[in-house]
Amino acid sequence: MSKLWKVMLITLVTITLIALVALVVILKFTGNGEKKAPTADEIVASSVDVPEITTNLADGSFIKISFKIQMDSEDAKSEAEKRDFQIKDIIIEQLSQMKPADFNGEQGKMNLKTRLKEKINQIMQDGKVEQVYITSFILQ
Incomplete structure (x- = not known):
């Protein structure tokens, strides 16, 4: 044994x-x-600025809002810059369906950013959206 x-x-x-x-x-x-978090320089290098957009909301009130959209690569950034008219169209389309109450609290803005990310990713071919940041926001 x-x-x-x-x-x-x-x-x-x-x-x-x-x-x-x-x-x-x-x-x-x-x-x-x-996954290592990107540095501030890496975020800026792969981000696209969407200048202030003023548009009507579903109830007739209006919003002034601008964004910074972080892409997953510099190639994706280049494509997004070429598709700026499509991205603005998506943003205006999404905002036109919203009411002022939809922006209440952190969750309301997070929902908008999530929807924009999903919609923009549908048109992208050379990369994808990592994050959408709201850089200015005025609701009247």
């Missing part, structure tokens, strides 16, 4: 070492899965 225990123990240790080495190799070559 003693020899059987030694063989089992050696086999178990060997399997454990192989698994540990495999885990280290996998983590080394694939990274740990965490």
Whole structure:
């Protein structure tokens, strides 16, 4: 019995070492899965400014609003700059469906940013929108 225990123990240790080495190799070559946050310079380099837009809301009131749209690459930024007329159209279309109450609180603005991100991504071919920032906001 003693020899059987030694063989089992050696086999178990060997399997454990192989698994540990495999885990280290996998983590080394694939990274740990965490995406490093971009620096401020990287965000600016891949962002498009949408100048102030003044438009009517669904109830007849109006809004003045501007955005900075962060793309996932400089190629995507270049495409977005070429598609500025489409992006403005999407923004005006989305705003025209909203009422002043839709902007109440943080959640209202987050919903708008999420919808804009989704709609703009539908027209993009060379990249995608990472984040939409509201840079000015006046509701009257």
